[in-house]
Amino acid sequence: MLEIKNLHVKLEDEDKQILKGLDLKVEAGKVHAIMGPNGSGKSTLSYVLSGRDGYEVTEGSATLEGEDLLDLDPEERAALGVFLAFQYPVEIPGVGNMTFLRTAVNSQRKARGEEELSAAEFLKTIRARAKELKIDAEMLKRPVNVGFSGGEKKRNEILQMAMLEPKMCILDETDSGLDVDAMKLVAEGVNALRDEGRGFLVITHYQRLLDHIKPDVVHILAGGKIVKTGGPELALEVENNGYAGILAEVA
C-alpha cells in the first residue's frame, strides 16, 4: 500500500536535514506503529506524506499503491486516499464543521469521478459516525475545532477519517491529550475502520494506545531513520526501558 524508499527531507528555508534515508512499507490491512524520541522526525514524515509546504525532498520516493505521492498537491493525495490525523488539529473560525466535512467528502468524490453525497445521505452518515465517537450535534455546528478541547479535537479528527474512508490513515499522536475513556472511543473508531484494503500508520509515544489498537509492526524512528523494526513487543520494551538501550544497540 504505502511504500517509502530512502526518503531524505530537509527544511525548505533552512539547511536542516530531518529525514535521512527512511524506508518503510505498510501493507494493506496492517497497522504499523512508529515510536521515537521527540524531534526524531515523526511529524515531519506525516507532513511530507500529506503534502505540507516547507519541506524539500532531496532524495527517495513515496508511493501509494504504486502512485508517486510526492509530486501531488495535498488535495490530490487526499483523493487518492491519504489521510493525516494531525498532532495539532487546526482551528478554522468561520467555517462550520459540517460544511467543512461535506465539502471535503464531496470534493474527494468529485476528484475520483464519483457521485456527490446528497445532503440527506451525508447527514445520516455523519450523525451515526458522530454518535459512535460521542460527538454531539452542537459540536458539528460549531466552527472547525474552534473552542474544542484537546480531546474533542482528536475525536473530530477520527470523525473526519471515518467520513472520508481513506486508504492510508496516518495518525500523529492521536492519543495525546485524551483521557482514558476518550482513548477507548478513538481506538474503537480506528478499529472499526480496520479493513483488508486499508493501511494504518500510528505515531505514538505510549504503549497505552497500542493496547487498544493492536499493531502488526512497530518501528523505531530516530535521527531521521527507521532504526529498528519488530513486533508489538518492541513497544513494550520502549515503555519499560525508554530509547537508550535500543539506540545504543543500533549505534
Added chain:
Amino acid sequence: MGLPDVKQSATEARLAAMTLPEGGCLKAARQAALSRVQTMGLPGRRDEYWKYTRPDTLISAEVSKASVFASDEAPMFNEFDRLRIVFVDGVYDAEASDDLSLEGVRIDRIADICCQDIHWAKDLYGVLEARGQSPVQRPLAAFNTAFAQDGVAIHVTGKPSKPINLVYVHSDEMSDAILHHVIRVEAGAEATILENGPAASRFNKCMEIDIADTGKLHLVRAQGRDHERRAATHLFARLGTESTFKSFTLTVNGVLTRNEAVIELTGDDAIAHIAGACVGDGDFHHDDTVFITHDAVNCESRQVFKKVLRNGATGVFQGKILVKADAQKTDGYQISQSLLLDDDSQFLAKPELEIYADDVICSHGSTTGAIDEEALFYLRSRGVPIDDATDLLTLAFLAEAVDEVEDTAVAEAIVARLEGWLSRRR
C-alpha cells in the same frame, strides 16, 4: 478667514457648475448648507481626514465617465417582497417605482414636501448633517444638502409589513447624482430599509436618520457592481433612548467608494451597530469612515468592517469612538480587518478611541493579513481543492461582518453575492 488657494479655487470651480434648486420650505436649509461649503471648502488632498483617499474625482466640476455595467445577476433583493422606490441616475422614476403607500410609514419625495409649509422633514433636512460637521468637517455632505436633486422623506410611525427598497439604477455613463433622504422613526416604530445599485457614474448620497426613543431601524445596502462608478455617501444618525440602529453595507467593485457614518447616541440604552463587508479587485479603493459619539448612559456601539483585497486594491478604515464625559457604562467595540489575497493590495487603518467617561468598556482592533496557510493546508489535506479552500476561508473571514445582518434571508443573499464575486475571480 480664507481658505488655502487650491481649496478655494477647487471649491469655486465646483460651485460654479451648480445652481441651488428651488428651495420651498428647504430653501433656508439649502442656503445654510451652501455657506457651510463655502466656509469649509471642498475636501482636498492635504486634509487630514482625506489622507488615505483622494477626493479629486469626487469634487471635480466634471464627472468622470463610468460605463454602465451589464450584470448577469438578478438585482439584489429581487427575491424579497418589498416596496421599491427607483431612482435612475439620481432621479425618481415613478413608473418603475411601487405605489408609495404602505401602512406604518409615510413616504414623500423631497421635491413634494418643498411645497408644503409644515412638514416634519423640514426639521431634519440638513440638521443632522450640520451637527455632524463638528468636530470633523464633512463638506461633501453639506454640498449634498445644498444641491440634492432628489430623495425621499420616510416617516416610520408603525411597523410596515415589508422593507422599503431604494433602488439606484445607473443608465448614463456621464451621470452625476446627488440624493438626500431623511428618515424619522417614531417611538416604538420599526422598519427595514434596503438600498442597492450603483446609482450613477458619480454618486453623492446623504441620509439623515432620526430615531425616537425605542424606535428601530435596520439598513442594509449593496453598492452596485459597476467597476468604474464613484461614490461618496454619508449616513447621519441620531439615536434616542432605547432605540436601535443597525446598518450593513456590502461593496463589490467600484473604482472609488467613501462611506461615512456619523452616529450620535443621545438617549440612554441605545444600540448602534455599523458593519460592512467589501471585496475589491484591481483598481478599487474603498474607504469606511465612521464616527460614533456616545453622549448618554449605557449605550452600545459596534463597528465590524471586513475587506478582502486583491490585485492592487486599496482598503481604508477610519473609525472613531468618542465617549463624552456623561456617557458612563458605554460599551464600545470596533474591529476592522483586511484579508489581502496578494502582496499588491493594501489596507490603511486608523482606529481611534477618545474617552472622557471613566466607567466604560471600549475595545478596538485592526488587523491585516493573508490567508492562513495552516488552515489552508488543513482543508487541502482533507481533499478540498486549493481554490475552494481559499474561497471557504475568505467567506469565513467575511462572516463576522455578514453576521451583523439580523435577517437571515438577507444575510444569505449577501453571502450569495460574495460567493459570486469569488467564483468570477477564479
